[in-house]
Amino acid sequence: MAEISAKLVQELRQKTGAGMMDCKKALKENDGDLEKAVEWLRQKGIAKADKAAGKVAAEGLVDTYISDSGNVGVLIEVNSQTDFVARNDAFKVMVQNLSKQAADADSVDALLSQPYIEDSNLKVEDYIKQLVSQLGENMQVRRFINYKLDGKPGVIDSYIHTGGRVGVLVELSCEKSDVAANEEFRALARNIAMQIAACPNVEFVDVEQIPAEIVAKEKAIEMGRDDLGNKPENIKEKIVQGRIDKRLREMTLVDQPYIRDQSITVEELIKRTGAELGDTISVSRFVRYVLGEGIEKEETNFADEVAAQMGKK
Secondary structure: OOOOOHHHHHHHHHHHOOOHHHHHHHHHHOOOOHHHHHHHHHHOOOOOOOOOOOOOOOEEEEEEEEOOOOOEEEEEEEEEOOHHHHOOHHHHHHHHHHHHHHHHOOOHHHHHOOEEOOEEEEEHHHHHHHHHHHHOOOEEEEEEEEEEOOOOOEEEEEEEEOOOOEEEEEEEEOOOHHHHOOHHHHHHHHHHHHHHHOOOOOOEOOHHHOOHHHHHHHHHHHHOOHHHOOOOHHHHHHHHHHHHHHHHHHOEOOOOEEOOEEEEEHHHHHHHHHHHHOOOOEEEEEEEEEOOOOOOOOOOOHHHHHHHHHHOO
């Protein structure tokens, strides 16, 4: 049996939110295999299935840029070491500028090599280094994504929540150009962006987008649950299918109750708006960033952070 280190136990706890003893047992039962241990905990009903479990906060900002026409949109995350810097005006301006510049970049490296929007004599990378020197704290462009309609009817919109800690970029499509310019259509895009921000488990537009391997994995987890052990195979299949269908719907945007009217789903909202505007409307794609998700952050207490900042003055 593989040695179960404290670090491995901690990693499993962060991924699942399960207790230390449960994590130790799961790893022992699965010979130290982390992914199998996660599945084992889920089968026992101990681990959470949502993405939120195990995410470690980091500081900085998630920000967005949308062109005036709504044909181009960007979602970007820039990290700093502390929220002191994240609240600094110079940092905020830099993040806003980088969100605009990222509209014409295809990677973080490409963005860093561009001339900075406010000083063409400096590359973005060099400007960041200057700001690091000025504020006395490391910072980096972690990720971004840009959407472009490329002449197709539709609109791109975004939503930033909780002061730059959660951000959403969404693209809506339609068939008529006049509908794309309609205020009701654009309001729908903003409301759907807000919906996505409020739904941390949503990863796909609809069930058809979910890859077959994810469906197979969910089925394997459900088939292995302890409460199905003594049931006939045909009954077990029906129960498992019902659970899988429910789980998949939890992962899809269009199956969510609409946050402003729980009596309808997002899909019904989209169809209703399309009928009113005389067009077919659909969500083409979306992305949701949570600040610092997956980043290990060195823990310090508040007093230490204040003292460290005062020492830099």
